[in-house]
Amino acid sequence: MALAEITARLRAAEAAAGRAPGSVTLIAVSKVQPAGRVTAVLDQGHRVFGENYVQEAAAKWPAWRAQYPGVQLHMIGPLQTNKAKQAVDLFDAIHTLDRPSLAQKLASLQQSRGSLPQLFVQVNTGEEPQKAGVLPADLAPFLRDCRGMGLAPTGLMCIPPEDAESTPHFALLARMAADHGLANLSMGMSHDFESAVAQGATHIRVGSAIFGQRTYPQ
Ligand SMILES: *Cc1c(COP(=O)(O)O)cnc(C)c1O
Numbered sequence: 163m164a165l166a167e168i169t170a171r172l173r174a175a176e177a178a179a180g181r182a183p184g185s186v187t188l189i190a191v192s193k194v195q196p197a198g199r200v201t202a203v204l205d206q207g208h209r210v211f212g213e214n215y216v217q218e219a220a221a222k223w224p225a226w227r228a229q230y231p232g233v234q235l236h237m238i239g240p241l242q243t244n245k246a247k248q249a250v251d252l253f254d255a256i257h258t259l260d261r262p263s264l265a266q267k268l269a270s271l272q273q274s275r276g277s278l279p280q281l282f283v284q285v286n287t288g289e290e291p292q293k294a295g296v297l298p299a300d301l302a303p304f305l306r307d308c309r310g311m312g313l314a315p316t317g318l319m320c321i322p323p324e325d326a327e328s329t330p331h332f333a334l335l336a337r338m339a340a341d342h343g344l345a346n347l348s349m350g351m352s353h354d355f356e357s358a359v360a361q362g363a364t365h366i367r368v369g370s371a372i373f374g375q376r377t378y379p380q
Contacts, residue, residue: 164372165190165203172366175359186359189236191351191369193218199373204230212257212367214239216249223252237279238319238348238367240294243267255280257319257348257365260294262307269311281315282348282365283308285338287331288323295320298338305342317346317364328354332361 173183191212192200200211200222209232213219219235227233237253240260246267249256256279259265272278283304286295296304301318308315318339322331332349339347339362350358352371359366370376 164374165206165208168368168372171356172359175356178356179360179362181359186363187365189238189348189365189367190372191238191367192222192373193239193369194376194378195369195373197222200226203372204233210234210236212236212238212369213253216241216245216252219252220248236365236367247271250275250279253279255282257282257367258284258294259308259313259315260284260286260296262304265304265308265311265313269313272312278313280317280346281308281313282317282319282346283315284319284321285335287320287334288326290323293321293323298334301338301342315344317344317348318342319348319365321351322349322354329357329361332358332363336362 172186172188176183176186187210189210189212190203190208193214204226223235234254237249237256241249241258241264243263250271259281268278284295285301286293286297289297318335320331320335322328335349336347346364347362348365350363350366352368355366355368
């Protein structure tokens with residue numbers, strides 16, 4: 163079964179990197195997967211999942227949370243400011259804090275509700291124009307602004323360019339996290355999670371290697 167195989171590969175990658183078994187959190191990315199594939203993974207005891215779309219997560223996860231205690235849900239897709247309130251109520255972590263307007267919105271939600279999900283700042287390590295994320299050169303002032311608003315991001319997240327070797331992007335993200343005293347690194351997907359673990363990932367986001375290929379609605 164794919165979950166067992168990916169978990170075994172993760173344990174091997176942790177060992178190869180001299181890291182403790184279980185020190186890397188495996189986020190099973192269940193976006194657009196048929197319900198039966200997700201419940202199969204829940205039934206095997208896995209509890210940490212990632213979703214990209216607030217609407218989709220809101221439709222699926224409240225019922226599964228009630229049925230499977232201990233679910234931890236991570237928002238890994240771009241977050242529209244007008245969906246932020248729904249997102250903070252639904253998710254345990256948000257990996258895609260990427261702009262001042264969203265930081266402002268999250269800070270005001272923190273004021274009104276007293277807490278927030280764990281936050282990661284997404285960094286556009288490849289400096290791709292079409293991709294979300296703070297540019298590396300803007301990270302220091304962005305973190306300063308976030309902290310000034312009372313937000314306390316605990317980590318960084320990146321999605322390397324599709325056509326590039328991932329390792330230098332993971333290394334860059336790790337260096338930036340260390341520079342800013344951030345403990346968590348969300349990096350690595352189905353095709354490159356072992357390299358991410360070698361570079362210090364604390365959270366890997368694996369979808370198709372666990373659930374099979376995604377088929378998007380037409
Ligand atoms: C979909 C997605 C993943 C999972 O991708 P796979 O290649 O299926 O493992 C990971 N991270 C983000 C941000 C995603 O959107």
